[in-house]
Amino acid sequence: MQCTVGIDLGSTTTKAVILDLGGNIVGRGITNSRSNYEVAAAVARDEALTAMRFSLLQRALDEAGALGRAMDKPLGDAFRLELYLVELTALQREIERLLDQPAHAKMRDVLRPAASDILAEMTRTAPELFAPGAERKSDFFRDIAGAVFVRLAENLCGAPQSPVPFERLVGLYDRAILDVETRMERRDFASLLDRAATRVVPRDPAGDQLRARMVQVGRTPIAEVAFVGTGYGRQTLPFPPETVRSEILCHGRGAHRTFDGTRTVLDIGGQDTKAIQVDGDGVVTSFQMNDRCAAGCGRYLGYIADELSLGLHELGPLALQAKKQTRVNSTCTVFAGAELRERLALGQRREDILAGLHRAIMLRAMSILARSGGIDNEFTFTGGVCNNPMAVKVLRELVIQNYGEHITVNTHSSSIYMGALGAAMYALDDHRQGKGGMMPMFAQTAEAA
Amino acid sequence: MAEAPGKTAPAAAKDDSQKRQKDMIGAHFAKLARAKENGQKVVYTFVPGNLTELITALDLLPVLPEINALQSGMRKKSAVYIAEAEKAGHSEDVCTYVKCDIGMLKSGNIGPTGERLPEPDLLLLSYTGCFTFLKWFELLQQEYHCPVVMLHVPYQPDGVVTPAMRQYIVDQLENEVVPALEKLAGKKLDRDYLAEKLKLSAQAEDDLVWVWESARHKPSPIDGYFAGVYYIGPIFSAFRGSQDAVDYYRLLRSEVQARIDAGKGPTTPDGDLDDQAVRLVVEGPPNWTSFNDFWHMFSKEKAVIVASTYTRVGGLYDLGFRHDAADPLGTLADYCLGCYTNLGLPSRIELLAKYVRDYSADGFFINSVKSCNSFSAGQLLMLREVEKKTGVPGGFIESDLVDPRYFGKANIENRVQSYLQMLHARRDRSLSQIPARTTAGVQGVLS
Amino acid sequence: MTPPQDIQRSPQPNGRGNDPCATFIGRARTLFDDKALDHVKAWKAAHPGALAIGHMPIYTPRPLLEALGCLPVAVFGGGEEVDIIRGDSYFQSYICHIPRSTIELALSGTYDVLDGMVFPSICDVIRNLSGMWKMLFPDRYAAYLDLPQNFNSSIGGRFYLHELRRIANDLTARGALPLDDDRLCRALADENRRRRAIARLDALRRTDPWRCPASEAYLLVRAGAGLLAAEHAELLEGFVEAAPRRSGRPLDNVRVVLAGSFCEQPPLDLIVALEKAGCDIVDDDFQLGLRTIEGDINEEAPDPLAALAQAFLDQGRATASRYIDKDEKGRALIDQVQAAQADGVVFAAASFCDPALLDQPMLETALAKAGVPFTSFKFAENNGQFQTIREQAGAFSDSVKLWGAAH
Amino acid sequence: MNATTASPARTVDLDKPWQVTAGIDAGSNAVKVALVRSRGGDDSELVALADQRIRRRAVGEVIDATFAEACGKANLRLGDFDYIASTGDGDAVPFRSGHFYGMTTHARGALFLDPEVGGVLDVGALHARALKIDPRGKVIGHRMTSQCASGSGQFLENIARYLGVPLQDVGELSCTSTNSEAVSSICAVLAETDVINMVSRGMATADILRGIHLSIAGRLARLIKAAGAEGPVLLTGGLALDRGLLQACKTALEETQGRRGMLAKAPIDLRSHPHAMFAGALGAAILASFRWQQLARAGRVDLLQAAVAVA
Numbered sequence A: 001m002q003c004t005v006g007i008d009l010g011s012t013t014t015k016a017v018i019l020d021l022g023g024n025i026v027g028r029g030i031t032n033s034r035s036n037y038e039v040a041a042a043v044a045r046d047e048a049l050t051a052m053r054f055s056l057l058q059r060a061l062d063e064a065g066a067l068g069r070a071m072d073k074p075l076g077d078a079f080r081l082e083l084y085l086v087e088l089t090a091l092q093r094e095i096e097r098l099l100d101q102p103a104h105a106k107m108r109d110v111l112r113p114a115a116s117d118i119l120a121e122m123t124r125t126a127p128e129l130f131a132p133g134a135e136r137k138s139d140f141f142r143d144i145a146g147a148v149f150v151r152l153a154e155n156l157c158g159a160p161q162s163p164v165p166f167e168r169l170v171g172l173y174d175r176a177i178l179d180v181e182t183r184m185e186r187r188d189f190a191s192l193l194d195r196a197a198t199r200v201v202p203r204d205p206a207g208d209q210l211r212a213r214m215v216q217v218g219r220t221p222i223a224e225v226a227f228v229g230t231g232y233g234r235q236t237l238p239f240p241p242e243t244v245r246s247e248i249l250c251h252g253r254g255a256h257r258t259f260d261g262t263r264t265v266l267d268i269g270g271q272d273t274k275a276i277q278v279d280g281d282g283v284v285t286s287f288q289m290n291d292r293c294a295a296g297c298g299r300y301l302g303y304i305a306d307e308l309s310l311g312l313h314e315l316g317p318l319a320l321q322a323k324k325q326t327r328v329n330s331t332c333t334v335f336a337g338a339e340l341r342e343r344l345a346l347g348q349r350r351e352d353i354l355a356g357l358h359r360a361i362m363l364r365a366m367s368i369l370a371r372s373g374g375i376d377n378e379f380t381f382t383g384g385v386c387n388n389p390m391a392v393k394v395l396r397e398l399v400i401q402n403y404g405e406h407i408t409v410n411t412h413s414s415s416i417y418m419g420a421l422g423a424a425m426y427a428l429d430d431h432r433q434g435k436g437g438m439m440p441m442f443a444q445t446a447e448a449a
Numbered sequence B: 001m002a003e004a005p006g007k008t009a010p011a012a013a014k015d016d017s018q019k020r021q022k023d024m025i026g027a028h029f030a031k032l033a034r035a036k037e038n039g040q041k042v043v044y045t046f047v048p049g050n051l052t053e054l055i056t057a058l059d060l061l062p063v064l065p066e067i068n069a070l071q072s073g074m075r076k077k078s079a080v081y082i083a084e085a086e087k088a089g090h091s092e093d094v095c096t097y098v099k100c101d102i103g104m105l106k107s108g109n110i111g112p113t114g115e116r117l118p119e120p121d122l123l124l125l126s127y128t129g130c131f132t133f134l135k136w137f138e139l140l141q142q143e144y145h146c147p148v149v150m151l152h153v154p155y156q157p158d159g160v161v162t163p164a165m166r167q168y169i170v171d172q173l174e175n176e177v178v179p180a181l182e183k184l185a186g187k188k189l190d191r192d193y194l195a196e197k198l199k200l201s202a203q204a205e206d207d208l209v210w211v212w213e214s215a216r217h218k219p220s221p222i223d224g225y226f227a228g229v230y231y232i233g234p235i236f237s238a239f240r241g242s243q244d245a246v247d248y249y250r251l252l253r254s255e256v257q258a259r260i261d262a263g264k265g266p267t268t269p270d271g272d273l274d275d276q277a278v279r280l281v282v283e284g285p286p287n288w289t290s291f292n293d294f295w296h297m298f299s300k301e302k303a304v305i306v307a308s309t310y311t312r313v314g315g316l317y318d319l320g321f322r323h324d325a326a327d328p329l330g331t332l333a334d335y336c337l338g339c340y341t342n343l344g345l346p347s348r349i350e351l352l353a354k355y356v357r358d359y360s361a362d363g364f365f366i367n368s369v370k371s372c373n374s375f376s377a378g379q380l381l382m383l384r385e386v387e388k389k390t391g392v393p394g395g396f397i398e399s400d401l402v403d404p405r406y407f408g409k410a411n412i413e414n415r416v417q418s419y420l421q422m423l424h425a426r427r428d429r430s431l432s433q434i435p436a437r438t439t440a441g442v443q444g445v446l447s
Numbered sequence C: 001m002t003p004p005q006d007i008q009r010s011p012q013p014n015g016r017g018n019d020p021c022a023t024f025i026g027r028a029r030t031l032f033d034d035k036a037l038d039h040v041k042a043w044k045a046a047h048p049g050a051l052a053i054g055h056m057p058i059y060t061p062r063p064l065l066e067a068l069g070c071l072p073v074a075v076f077g078g079g080e081e082v083d084i085i086r087g088d089s090y091f092q093s094y095i096c097h098i099p100r101s102t103i104e105l106a107l108s109g110t111y112d113v114l115d116g117m118v119f120p121s122i123c124d125v126i127r128n129l130s131g132m133w134k135m136l137f138p139d140r141y142a143a144y145l146d147l148p149q150n151f152n153s154s155i156g157g158r159f160y161l162h163e164l165r166r167i168a169n170d171l172t173a174r175g176a177l178p179l180d181d182d183r184l185c186r187a188l189a190d191e192n193r194r195r196r197a198i199a200r201l202d203a204l205r206r207t208d209p210w211r212c213p214a215s216e217a218y219l220l221v222r223a224g225a226g227l228l229a230a231e232h233a234e235l236l237e238g239f240v241e242a243a244p245r246r247s248g249r250p251l252d253n254v255r256v257v258l259a260g261s262f263c264e265q266p267p268l269d270l271i272v273a274l275e276k277a278g279c280d281i282v283d284d285d286f287q288l289g290l291r292t293i294e295g296d297i298n299e300e301a302p303d304p305l306a307a308l309a310q311a312f313l314d315q316g317r318a319t320a321s322r323y324i325d326k327d328e329k330g331r332a333l334i335d336q337v338q339a340a341q342a343d344g345v346v347f348a349a350a351s352f353c354d355p356a357l358l359d360q361p362m363l364e365t366a367l368a369k370a371g372v373p374f375t376s377f378k379f380a381e382n383n384g385q386f387q388t389i390r391e392q393a394g395a396f397s398d399s400v401k402l403w404g405a406a407h
Numbered sequence D: 001m002n003a004t005t006a007s008p009a010r011t012v013d014l015d016k017p018w019q020v021t022a023g024i025d026a027g028s029n030a031v032k033v034a035l036v037r038s039r040g041g042d043d044s045e046l047v048a049l050a051d052q053r054i055r056r057r058a059v060g061e062v063i064d065a066t067f068a069e070a071c072g073k074a075n076l077r078l079g080d081f082d083y084i085a086s087t088g089d090g091d092a093v094p095f096r097s098g099h100f101y102g103m104t105t106h107a108r109g110a111l112f113l114d115p116e117v118g119g120v121l122d123v124g125a126l127h128a129r130a131l132k133i134d135p136r137g138k139v140i141g142h143r144m145t146s147q148c149a150s151g152s153g154q155f156l157e158n159i160a161r162y163l164g165v166p167l168q169d170v171g172e173l174s175c176t177s178t179n180s181e182a183v184s185s186i187c188a189v190l191a192e193t194d195v196i197n198m199v200s201r202g203m204a205t206a207d208i209l210r211g212i213h214l215s216i217a218g219r220l221a222r223l224i225k226a227a228g229a230e231g232p233v234l235l236t237g238g239l240a241l242d243r244g245l246l247q248a249c250k251t252a253l254e255e256t257q258g259r260r261g262m263l264a265k266a267p268i269d270l271r272s273h274p275h276a277m278f279a280g281a282l283g284a285a286i287l288a289s290f291r292w293q294q295l296a297r298a299g300r301v302d303l304l305q306a307a308v309a310v311a
């Protein structure tokens, strides 16, 4: 099967979208951006390929009748669990390696048993994380494993007279995860799927038959024929220059394709906010970005979440419970944390402050929007921050208030992928013009057939 | 208003006119360095609305602190100077030209040619189009304790010069400025000599306008911004009204003519820009500390600048103004009133739109500098209004004149590139043939 | 139990319950909070056909506007409460705050009640704002008022008279009364009365700062933004007469002069924060637009317009917007410190305010030479956090208190 | 320790030569307490120190706990104090007798720790400030970082966390760097991205830390000079413990001084002290004694009585 790939390497997350040659979206993938861009891009793309295979698989399962359909969800969870376990093993290896280094000579005897206890416990309880209905604070290994590790470390070190220093133990994790993340683990879809299936598919003739189908799907060859990369700091992207497109163009195009009446796009990512105006063909006519200060971008919410030990997912829903919006003045990302602490100490409600913080960000976004030319009729909100329901709510209110009731405000469950989608569309353009075929290094070595 | 910036000049091969300009400047600074021993008096003044003919007609030597500041920027000295001024209590928020100048003063007042600049005998505060000028010379006055003479040039809010405005300036020239300069020079102003100078000014001005207008050709034989700042060197500074300036512009004109004949574009840091994909008009001063980097961002995407407003800060000759020997003080008043930054926003918007149309530009670009409220306050409105009037898209970045802290290279490059790619994409729109909405999207397990 | 403190820091006079000044302060506060300009609407309703003319905060000849039958309305930006959305889309982050909130309010219709705007030449930002106004509101009157920087009456004075007449003629053409000497004389007399009332308020602040904290004085002066001079004078006089009956006692504070806030205004809470940090602000340059002339204007001159112009040339208060040609930069400030018997100076300039910030080093030099302690910080009208400012002002008052004003 | 229970007024002995005082520095990140015995601010003698990080606890709770810890070490009770001075967030210390502002206390504390200093560089979680002080500890010049948080402890903490280096090892590690590169961004948030870029280029952790230290140090060096300090300067606040920062600051200062050495000023000699983190609390305690005597001399029994009423 032939397809084109678009990758949006953002400051916070890396997204990939795969289109078939008819322009249909056949796979999406996301991962956290990390210190090794190449790995981040490769992982996002692997995720997208995995999604693509899963969608093929879904079709196969559907055809396989009731049992197949029943397996769809459990299989997905089990597959995630397998991936998690693979990375957990890598983490364990890395921690062992670190402990052998001379820097840890003094504390080694205390840290090693503590770490191995924690890791054993993590492996044991891993299936709970992926059980049906389980809630995860994030989709990324770094965050999921980190949360569990810190919780277990707190338990261990919190005990009176515990000889294990908490900061060192957590430092060990932070150090190890950095290295784990920068290494590319080869992902063998077929065998992972097989292991996942072993967990959930019944061991009976019907199940065996299903597994056979799955193996088949897992091995369908996929050929990537064109590629476009985009994203923050395009100068340092690990893509060949011919394949790089401005993120402004990609976001505009992706959003326009998803909602074709859109003339205005607002993208709030981790470190930048962009307001983009597009014409009837999705081509950008003007844009504005935040200035050199990162104030009021997604990272701001990240800091706040850290400050409150919450997951990013939880921030918006909590803010939605506000009774009133506290007026928050700091849009400086770093000071917002201090202001939050100060206000909490004054006894203000957490929800109300959070609501104020969300409003502060959205006010800034509104100015950038106004700078780019405002909104005339249909408007689409994209980027990671639109996963945050409070941000969406506040924005919607502000837009209606400032531009009128007649404005259509779109958000989409996969708005975070708009940049990657636009990139994949440009890749398809290239392919159709015979300019495709240029692949980044990592894509040449990965699983593609 | 850049004069040839010595060793930081573009890597491009030097034209004869450039060499000539360099010699002129060298000679001027040499004269300045020896001013005190030769008993010559020195007048500091500003570029917009400068009274060079009047100053030189009395054999006084002009020094233009703005140009010293921008050259410090090009020579990578400005960061240290600015730090010096901030240490002395100057705010981070204010114009960096002033701080650069103050810092340079505090570090020994070494000019661009490595020679020490003479202290002023008089500060001629030509308060034209910029409030900061006023404070700048108040500050210098505290340092040098020399007399200041103020020439307040009223602002043109509606693009109209009223008789009262003109009269106000002539009154000041007649009663305050000329007497102060005469006193300093120790002699009476020879009005015939002044008229002669004004005649020479007008000659050079004719040729400069010809050069600007050559950008109507395709490809444009000049870059009206990055190279343009070199072209304005002599006429906006100490040389207007001199035979040297007349000769320089004659030479420049013949060089440009040769490029037109050969169908060639201007010389840039990336070589000759003959293949011009995009024609732009630029508003706002350039950044001096990363001048070549900034230029490169455009030239590597094959963008040529066909006109710019910054090169009009010292006079809008292309709108028809010429110094008029028949009415010396009146013509100086008109000159002062007509500088670009002395115009109200509506006039500035008109002018930009006119440039976009006259020079058939594909877009216009605003470099908004933190230092300069005179230029920058209102540029975001200009952006939208010019887009509305011309239908071509505008680009916008923020940087600074001589403070390298405010030139975020990656960020600026990202914007410039996005902007230029947008211009390209708008032209290639026919290529987007993918159906706008497709239904067969996959809501995969992982999304 | 209340925490014991060696200093009672409350800036409010005690005995709030039956404060003889409550009505005056209440009125001022109501006017301050009337961001929608309802009082201007009411005035216009009561004076059918009369114009209300807005002006930016400095050297606006309000008596001239009054003489034309207009209500002058000083526009001081949006303060803390206004959300800036569109305003930010007109101004880059390195430009001060007042023009953006002014634009925000204008675009949201708050200034629809104003029939025109006067933009006196304060600085390049306001100058360019006048042009923006003309583009954005082409149907409304907007005048840029160029103030002469030449103070010779036959040169700068002549030009200024032209400017004043131009504006008067423009307004008359738009329905204001024609310029008339009698009316102008009366307006000058009203202005003089108002100025004297402000002078009495200032005197009270100096002798009994606890009877009139700066935060209240601020509100009382600010009340005049949208009042005719006579009415404002009445309010001020009422307060000054009632104030001696207020209870309370002096606090162990230091006395400071505040400088730098002549255009964009600090949030009221910042003034309160300074007071809480132990500083009695005994003089300031807040809202200079309402008190730009020092001493009386000659209200009996045969040519009152010339008298008004002359007052600007000779008696205009020294500010950063004005070219000071003699070598006495800072003299005015030192005089102010001495007159107020202040222990020091607090520079509070709006962030990115070029006139104030460019002036400051020169003023600091002058103060240092005169041995007057000073401290400085920047603010924006919508600042909400005063931690650093409080720290700084506190350190300043600590050191004056612990070691005395002199070095 | 219940500070809010009223107790009978105590008599105040105005001629008392020694005062026992406490300084409580309620910071944004940590609470520091110093107990001092002093003769009106002279001959001060350290009695006990305690500090606790706030982390996510309620500030009031941490203050009570830290104060109790210090009292426990010295075997003192609330009633034994003549004057308790707060600094930092004074409102959080309901049992204070008086309050002094941070710059005042850091200046005084620094002078106590190192009597030679003429300047202080106080770097805490969210702020940095440079002071020029006179021999009495009076602040005669200062500069602070403005709105922007870049260049402060919180930033360093975040980076350390990202790199997996425990805070207390940051300094040592940075000192081992051989090949560093300054971080260019002025924004703390954007600087994090710079750091990520460095990691991606395979740069050694020590070099990255050193790079950050150098960029913060550049800013701090400018701050000190702008404040006008000369000669010996004490580094105080939480980051005083960070040897890497100290070293980087020294380097930064040398560089700028070397460049324009002709100015006839005493070169800045940046120093550290093991108790430098407590400068604020110490200063507050010493000034408490000074103020006590000032009030006593002025006969302000009312205020002194109020000061001890809590005990």
Ligand SMILES: Nc1ncnc2c1ncn2[C@@H]1O[C@H](COP(=O)(O)OP(=O)(O)O)[C@@H](O)[C@H]1O
Residues within 6 Å of the ligand: A009, A010, A011, A012, A013, A014, A033, A232, A268, A269, A270, A271, A272, A297, A298, A299, A300, A301, A302, A312, A313, A314, A316, A383, A384, A385, A386, A387, A388, A416
């Ligand atoms: N699940 C989520 N819930 C709430 N907010 C989220 C979620 N995922 C991401 N975000 C927000 O989106 C931001 C990242 O946006 P993204 O578009 O991925 O940025 P970039 O393109 O710069 O990498 C985060 O900083 C966070 O604020």
Ligand SMILES: Nc1ncnc2c1ncn2[C@@H]1O[C@H](COP(=O)(O)OP(=O)(O)O)[C@@H](O)[C@H]1O
Residues within 6 Å of the ligand: D026, D027, D028, D029, D030, D031, D088, D123, D124, D125, D126, D153, D154, D156, D157, D167, D168, D170, D171, D236, D237, D238, D239, D241, D242
């Ligand atoms: N051992 C250490 N090494 C480096 N930094 C430290 C160390 N201990 C504390 N810090 C830093 O000091 C900061 C706290 O400083 P402090 O002056 O107490 O701030 P505040 O007064 O605002 O609470 C923390 O942000 C932390 O980063």
Ligand code: SF4
Residues within 6 Å of the ligand: A292, A293, A294, A295, A331, A332, A333, A334, A335, D147, D148, D149, D150, D186, D187, D188, D189, D190
């Ligand atoms: S630290 Fe805060 S204020 Fe400073 S640039 Fe970053 S986000 Fe902006």
Ligand code: SF4
Residues within 6 Å of the ligand: B066, B095, B096, B097, B098, B129, B130, B131, B132, B133, B371, B372, B373, B374, B375, B401
């Ligand atoms: S503010 Fe602008 S015009 Fe004025 S001196 Fe600075 S750069 Fe020049």
Ligand code: SF4
Residues within 6 Å of the ligand: C096, C097, C098, C099, C122, C123, C124, C125, C126, C263, C264, C350, C352, C353, C354, C355, C356
């Ligand atoms: S605050 Fe300052 S810079 Fe801003 S408009 Fe007023 S005078 Fe101009």
